[in-house]
Amino acid sequence: MAKINFGGVEEEVVTREEFPLEKAREVLKNETIAVLGYGVQGPGQALNLRDNGFNVIVGQRKDSKTWDKAVKDGWVPGKTLFELEEACEKGTILQFLLSDAGQIALWPTVKKHLKKGKTLYFSHGFGITYKEQTGIVPDADIDVILVAPKGSGTSLRRLFLEGKGLNSSFAVHQNASGKARENAIALGIGVGSGYLFETDFRKEVFSDLTGERGTLMGALAGILEAQYTLLRKKGHSPSESFNETVEELTESLIKLVAENGMDWMYANCSTTAQRGALDWKNRFRDAVAPVFDDLYESVATGNEARITIEANRQPDYRAKLEVELAELHNSEMWQAGAQVRKLRPKQ
Incomplete structure (x- = not known):
């Protein structure tokens, strides 16, 4: 990690120099990244990961406008585009990118497919931080990580296509595999982050909602x-x-x-x-x-x-x-x- 001085406060951040895209690809070479949801963050993260050479599939409700959008974006039904539950089954890293309300509704289905060795990924600390209200409590034998781009999915994609990046925070909530932190950073690089700064789920959602x-x-x-x-x-x-x-x-x-x-x-x-x-x-x-x-x-x-x-x-x-x-x-x-x-x- 690079040490940066922010107005007199030293902070460690991850840049593409010390964690290049090639390293991120190597870290995640055996993973199937299932992007669940194709609304706000889903398209930008899924397309950037695909363009960066990762193994990505999309899970979305069929016969919906977002399903049709995914097809227009080049996701192929039955090959890289699946119903949500099938994507949960196929993915080893489940990127839970539905709305907060959608996450609450789908959680019983997602939890059923979170077998030992899988990773649950968020881009918002809401579901985990307010677990008493959301009911989202993962089992202890899976990794739970976060990469939160500091902007909309639209901006994430636009900046990626311009050869730039949108800064992101990252966090590890559970590290059952011992590799959760490295995987989180690799995913952060993969989705097109400019640089990554470390936080935790609670701080992310408090700062985000504020x-x-x-x-x-x-x-x-x-x-x-x-x-x-x-x-x-x-x-x-x-x-x-x-x-x-x-x-x-x-x-x-x-x-x-x-x-x-x-x-x-x-x-x-x-x-x-x-x-x-x-x-x-x-x-x-x-x-x-x-x-x-x-x-x-x-x-x-x-x-x-x-x-x-x-x-x-x-x-x-x-x-x-x-x-x-x-x-x-x-x-x-x-x-x-x-x-x-x-x-x-x-x-």
Whole structure:
């Protein structure tokens, strides 16, 4: 592992230099990797593993849209594409990539096929960490590992095709074989990780749920909505409000942050913008800090897991979810965004 200094804190990470793809292939040469689920993470991980030369099959419910998607992606029914239970039987490493609700529903079937010597793989610590609520408790004679790409499966695939990588965490929950850690790293390299950093299942799910509800999705959407609404109330047009709230962020500034950090982005803005940003940054930080405290507590106590599980158990959950997503889609801000995107210069 490589030792990296993160702002004064030394951390060990795994890069492709010390664990190249060729080594990953050698480690997993006798394994059949069964990717269970072809929704969010499944396609990106399965396709990247296949393209990287691993022995991969996909398990998915037949006569579903995702089954049809798998066929379009080149998975062949009866050869590399199977019903979920058959894939569980054939696989030696079962990549459990169904939704959290789907994992709860399928767990009795998966557990039945987890014979000694097999490996159970997650990309989220939810099922194991909240076992009292999910009922997911593997037997002690199998390996239980995690590789969690820090982004969507779509991003994982896009970056792979660009010759890049999406950073991932990895963890070992059970090491019955003595090889669980090496296998986890090999799988992390195989799915296209940029670099890998070690965690545990509990920390992964706590940070993941906090991030999703916080800066990555929930807080970001809320802050954008608040600023857009304010500008509209003050008489600014939809175009001006959207450009000053979203477009400049996504098309310009956040790319500078990604390139070289927040200070680099500040350095490439006007002195007026710098002064204002520095003056107001701490006010926003202090205002939202109590909300983040409440959020982390709700995650750590299992309350967020309970809310998610109970919602998914409702027979009309999908219909209600579509209504909520439609409200977001149809809001003036995101309708303005649709028009702004159409007006971007074509390549």
